[in-house]
Amino acid sequence: MPEPKHEWTIRILEKPEDMLEVEALQRVVWTESETDILPAHIFLAAAHNGGLVIGAFAEGRLVGMVFGFTGLEFVADGPIAKHHSHILAVHPDWRDKGVGYALKRAQWQVVRKQGLNHITWTYDPLLSRNAYLNIARLGAVCSTYLKEYYGEMRDGMNLGLPSDRFQVDWWVNTKRAERRLSKRPRRPLTLADYEKAGIKLLYESPLTRSGIPMPADSFDAPTGPLGLAEIPPDFLKLKDKDMSLARDWRYFSREVFTLSFSTGYIVTDFLYDSTGSHPRSFYVLAHGESTLET
Numbered sequence: 001m002p003e004p005k006h007e008w009t010i011r012i013l014e015k016p017e018d019m020l021e022v023e024a025l026q027r028v029v030w031t032e033s034e035t036d037i038l039p040a041h042i043f044l045a046a047a048h049n050g051g052l053v054i055g056a057f058a059e060g061r062l063v064g065m066v067f068g069f070t071g072l073e074f075v076a077d078g079p080i081a082k083h084h085s086h087i088l089a090v091h092p093d094w095r096d097k098g099v100g101y102a103l104k105r106a107q108w109q110v111v112r113k114q115g116l117n118h119i120t121w122t123y124d125p126l127l128s129r130n131a132y133l134n135i136a137r138l139g140a141v142c143s144t145y146l147k148e149y150y151g152e153m154r155d156g157m158n159l160g161l162p163s164d165r166f167q168v169d170w171w172v173n174t175k176r177a178e179r180r181l182s183k184r185p186r187r188p189l190t191l192a193d194y195e196k197a198g199i200k201l202l203y204e205s206p207l208t209r210s211g212i213p214m215p216a217d218s219f220d221a222p223t224g225p226l227g228l229a230e231i232p233p234d235f236l237k238l239k240d241k242d243m244s245l246a247r248d249w250r251y252f253s254r255e256v257f258t259l260s261f262s263t264g265y266i267v268t269d270f271l272y273d274s275t276g277s278h279p280r281s282f283y284v285l286a287h288g289e290s291t292l293e294t
Contacts, residue, residue, distance in 0.1 A: 085121040122165040135270040139180030140168040215252035
């Protein structure tokens with residue numbers, strides 16, 4: 001039976017009344033901490049000074065937004081302008097319907113028209129859902145691990161854990177991004193596809209008696225063109241059940257990615273595999289330009 005079609009309207013936000021809706025949406029999404037809510041005047045000032053606020057509207061209300069601003073990256077030849085995407089928020093009633101993807105696609109289109117080539121943002125590398133959107137669907141890559149990037153965070157999602165983050169790079173004018181954002185989706189790869197190609201796991205994640213994945217005692221440093229690094233398929237659920245185990249995953253994955261990035265590996269893809277007895281999530285680490293796509 002085909003899934004119902006979800007419809008929304010995407011538009012750039014520039015008016016004071018728009019920003020009040022953005023402020024209200026944040027309170028619905030981040031209910032635990034008022035200090036994480038940006039006020040309407042910040043969005044308004046940014047929107048009129050090189051920033052970008054895009055909203056998704058459905059059923060007469062704002063159901064999602066993405067916010068970013070123009071920044072600088074400093075390279076050997078001097079500073080280069082980029083876009084930094086700071087907030088992506090979707091109303092709980094509209095999650096898993098494609099709103100986040102549609103907002104990022106709109107952001108991609110506008111930033112390209114602005115003449116910029118690069119978008120960056122950060123996210124928790126242990127959140128499988130975010131990884132699937134950012135890496136697998138959008139085509140961003142990552143080679144930067146930021147340890148305790150935001151310091152101590154007080155909201156319910158982050159409380160009690162070091163605020164480690166991936167900083168991803170989205171090169172908006174590349175064929176890679178265009179392929180991932182085309183209307184012809186690629187066939188999702190499975191763990192079996194990688195195994196047939198001889199791609200090895202850096203470690204095996206054992207399960208607790210209740211079926212929760214645990215970090216391995218050790219891991220092999222990647223050596224070939226590609227390697228797979230596993231993370232929990234639902235880290236927030238794991239965190240709610242066992243905070244100690246969540247911390248173990250944070251420190252273990254920090255070692256894995258810090259070492260991998262230091263030796264020239266890049267996260268180029270993400271795999272969510274539901275073909276086995278339990279779902280599993282893996283980052284694909286590639287050395288240089290190595291890829292495995294169909």
